[in-house]
Amino acid sequence: MATEIIDPIHGFIAADEDEMRVIDDPAFQRLRRINQLAGAHMVYPGARHARFEHSLGTMHISGMAAAALMSRGRLTESQSRALRLAGLVHDIGHGPFSHLFESVMRAHRGLGGASHEEIGRRILAETSLGDALGRPRRRVADLAFGGPAPSALPEIISGVMGTDTMDYLLRDGHFTGSEHARVDHRRLVSSLVRLKGRMGLARSALHSLESMMHSRRQMFRTVYFHRAVRAAQSTILRAFDLAAGELGLGSLTLEDYVGLTDDSAMAALRSLRPATRAVRDAQRLAREYEARVLPRCVLDEALEGRAPDAAAMRAEVASAAGVEESLVIVDVTGASSVPLAAGGREMRHVTLVGEPRGEATAEDVPFSSLPLLAALLGSMGTLRVYARGNTKKVASAASAAHRRWHAGGA
Structure with a gap:
């Protein structure tokens, strides 16, 4: 029997027993305590939403996309279930303060300098969360983080038409109060077309894709790269960079990492003995961040x-x-x-599918040849x-x- 979770963006999100086992795992529950937009609440007070609910939302939209493809015979039941699970765990590798902490970890070779996608793959392979996934864990990991074999399906979650982008724009716009995040996600997912080795979009939905890309750029300009938001983020980033040695970030184990949240990382920074200039500066920056002295x-x-x-x-x-x-x-x-595909691959075109004279045709169209998208490049x-x-x-x-x-x- 499905569990229904109330969500301000999507209404009710249904999760079956397999999905609830993943959701209830401690490694996933920690996402409740990792803010989606670290530091943005200093400018947009409502931006207190977490990676947890974004992950649920990405699973929900991924399920919508899977249902649309299944209705046309382009996806199996097992692929649909794996796709929903991949949407659910796609951000499981994030640490405290999300991308900010990731950059510090990489600079100090924490967990070998791995990206959050690579850490996510390890979490699925080596922790109880992977046990909760069961046998499809490798397929889920390949869908969530990109796999060695070429496949179109990871593009459903990450990339130009990715469900990840659809949910974070809708969610970030809602909680910041921004009017820029307009996404016709229902039209987009219902217009996905699975081709051999790639994903396409019905040509009739091109305007919805262009609108989403414009919304994304505007959100970067007005929210993600807002001057005061970046002031707050740069302050806490510098604090953790200065204290990385004393915090032992370069020698963290995966178990240590999975135990970290925004609050626990700040507590660890505050508890350091102020024996060096670097630690004292780091603790001063942390206090200023918390007091919004930017x-x-x-x-x-x-x-x-x-x-x-x-x-x-x-x-x-x-x-x-x-x-x-x-x-x-x-x-x-x-x-x-434009959003990167799984594994950080840059996308340069969109495959548009039309049906002139009742026969489906697919064309790889460079972004540079689509006037509205070309204007967003750069x-x-x-x-x-x-x-x-x-x-x-x-x-x-x-x-x-x-x-x-x-x-x-x-």
């Missing part, structure tokens, strides 16, 4: 092409301004203009410098450093 942005530039080395620029700016390096934060951030990167204290001197030094880097002399 640094001021003194440089804000769009990035195209190569990006500067953040650590080198931070040292240069601090030295030129005559301030302590701990008072300067250089934030280099960016995102692909850099979504930003370079920002934040400062505390004597911001006027830091602003001058940051502008000079940016000019030298831009001219190729940095």
